[in-house]
């Protein structure tokens with residue numbers, strides 16, 4: 262029974278195996294991280310995306326240019342606008358990232374990317390892979406680093422979400438074996454896990470964080486989560502000064518709302534899907550996904566983005582100009598520190614702490630009763646000027 266169906270599914274699986282084995286081999290031969298300090302010129306790609314993306318990205322680029330003005334004039338920093346990463350263009354090409362757009366992205370050292378709209382199975386649009394997910398894979402951005410900080414509550418978390426494997430590796434390549442049986446696949450590789458674990462532990466060591474928590478569900482998803490856990494524990498042995506603990510994803514989501522326990526957490530390392538889910542939860546404590554930035558780090562490239570989506574409803578209701586740029590501005594601060602502009606990065610984070618939380622001269626509400634995205638950008642730049650002259 263079902264001989265043909267099983268054969269077809271097995272054929273499909275064989276192709277996936279081939280690609281994943283080749284991907285794993287490519288990781289093994291990968292070079293080291295880019296040393297930005299050694300570059301004469303750093304190209305920052307600005308890629309607007311869909312929905313409110315172009316509004317909040319342009320605002321963040323304006324703030325970045327303001328902060329980097331001196332080095333832009335010297336030619337050390339070059340801003341490059343990348344067009345064409347829109348849902349319309351992606352559908353026209355039937356590609357998650359059209360080839361010419363990808364080629365342009367590859368001419369940049371780092372990218373600031375606005376949110377992109379992802380077609381969802383059954384929404385009437387073609388089943389194109391998410392542009393985010395495709396970019397993470399195409400540029401091998403294996404680490405998704407997401408900080409969440411609430412100083413007043415003692416929360417200082419940094420999530421190291423594995424970004425190219427797990428449930429996402431072949432997330433658009435599952436198989437409907439019959440009309441009744443659907444199969445997806447989860448992928449864990451030794452090298453893929455080792456590199457995210459090392460990045461998390463190196464970060465903990467460099468920033469004097471004394472705990473790393475390995476989050477998984479190895480009691481049920483035994484093969485892939487089991488491998489993830491074991492490899493992280495192997496890496497942990499090289500960091501004896503750091504306490505390592507292991508948590509299942511379900512209880513972790515609960516402990517994040519346990520006020521007595523949650524401040525124990527510092528650094529998390531976790532597979533892709535769990536990282537996706539729990540970083541939205543974590544960002545919510547800080548004021549929502551609109552307040553959180555995200556760094557997608559690879560050895561050669563890095564991309565910085567908001568953790569939220571493109572908010573098509575805001576655009577449909579004519580409210581795009583009131584979009585909150587804070588997530589993209591936080592992502593911009595991460596971009597600055599990644600390319601070695603540490604002082605500028607700290608200043609931007611500090612200005613955001615003031616503009617978002619302290620004196621509230623302008624409030625973003627997403628509607629006409631709040632300020633516009635560009636008024637908020639002006640306010641951030643005024644605050645940066647005041648900080649540098651000691652007035653804030």
Ligand code: IPM
Nearest residue numbers: 379391393394537567568570
């Ligand atoms: C994120 C987003 C993406 C993800 C979506 C847009 C594909 O939720 O960056 O967390 O699932 O990774």
Ligand code: MG
Nearest residue numbers: 537538541568
């Ligand atoms: Mg998400």
